[in-house]
Amino acid sequence: MCSTNQLWKVNEVAHLLHIDSSIRGDGSVSRKLTARAAAVWRAAHPGGTVTYRDLGRDPLPHLDAAGGMARILPRDQHTAAEAESWALTELLISEVKEADTIVLGLPLYNFGAPSSVKAWVDHLIAPGLAIDLETHTGLLSGRDFVVLASRGGGYGAGTPREGWDHAEPWLPHGLAATGLEPRFIAAELTLAEVTPAMAELIPLAAKSLAAAEQEIDGLWSPASALA
Numbered sequence: 001m002c003s004t005n006q007l008w009k010v011n012e013v014a015h016l017l018h019i020d021s022s023i024r025g026d027g028s029v030s031r032k033l034t035a036r037a038a039a040v041w042r043a044a045h046p047g048g049t050v051t052y053r054d055l056g057r058d059p060l061p062h063l064d065a066a067g068g069m070a071r072i073l074p075r076d077q078h079t080a081a082e083a084e085s086w087a088l089t090e091l092l093i094s095e096v097k098e099a100d101t102i103v104l105g106l107p108l109y110n111f112g113a114p115s116s117v118k119a120w121v122d123h124l125i126a127p128g129l130a131i132d133l134e135t136h137t138g139l140l141s142g143r144d145f146v147v148l149a150s151r152g153g154g155y156g157a158g159t160p161r162e163g164w165d166h167a168e169p170w171l172p173h174g175l176a177a178t179g180l181e182p183r184f185i186a187a188e189l190t191l192a193e194v195t196p197a198m199a200e201l202i203p204l205a206a207k208s209l210a211a212a213e214q215e216i217d218g219l220w221s222p223a224s225a226l227a
Contacts, residue, residue: 014048016041017099021055021114022107022150028056029190029209030105033148037103037216044220051095055116060088062119071126089123093130093140096180101144101220104182106167108151113167121174130178138179146219147171147182148212152191154201187212 018038022028042048061067066081070089078086096102106113124130130140147168155165171182189205192198198205 012100014045014101015099016045016048016050017095017102018050018052019055019102019104019120020053020057021105021117021120023056023114024107028105028107029150029187030107030148033150033185033187033212033216034103034105036213037146037148037219040217040219041101041103051099053095055114055120059116060092060119060123061085062115063122067123089126090129092120092123093126096124096130096140096143099143102146102180104145104147106147106149106171108149108155108165108167111164111166113170117167117171118174121171124175124178124180136177138177141179141181143180145180145182147184148216149184149186150190151186151188152195153198154188154204156188185212185215 016038018034020028020031020034022030024031038050042050063085066079067085067089070078070082070086073082075083075086104117106117109115124140127133130138132139149168151165153161153164155161155163168184168186175182187205187209189198189201189208192201192205
């Protein structure tokens with residue numbers, strides 16, 4: 001079976017959309033993972049181009065009344081505020097449409113996705129731009145969408161907080177109408193080294209991070225393309 005990244009058109013320049021959302025700066029694990037993934041992608045696509053968006057340092061405005069009405073009213077009826085919101089949505093969707101591959105860093109904040117990521121998703125839910133008005137099918141499918149998640153604790157099966165991660169289950173549902181289908185690589189227990197109560201989990205944290213890095217290093221390789 002062919003992978004999504006084999007759907008590029010012949011002679012078309014490969015393009016990556018690299019998105020960060022962490023607010024932790026250089027201490028962010030998700031930023032380190034997305035940087036690693038971007039480097040792997042560049043090595044696999046030496047002629048490719050990259051668009052970078054930092055939702056953590058430059059967050060998008062959340063949809064307000066003007067943004068909501070901009071999705072309902074015809075463009076020729078938009079107020080100045082509605083037109084501004086719609087123009088931003090057009091820009092964000094154009095970034096997605098130009099990309100063959102999307103890499104998104106997704107830290108877990110208070111058991112959910114950063115609000116900046118929620119704002120990005122809300123802007124993508126735009127009838128006529130990302131969703132076909134007649135068939136209601138998504139218009140953003142056919143892209144390799146890799147989500148690099150980082151979680152301070154552990155949320156796997158059998159752990160005390162199993163099911164408390166509400167970011168990874170939400171994202172595919174939030175984007176379903178657009179046709180985007182994320183696949184996830186996660187590093188857990190990222191707070192073990194700085195949280196005394198988690199000291200005994202440091203080996204597990206290192207193992208989780210190493211596994212995520214190994215999986216990232218195998219992305220876009222000839223072998224993965226044939227998987």
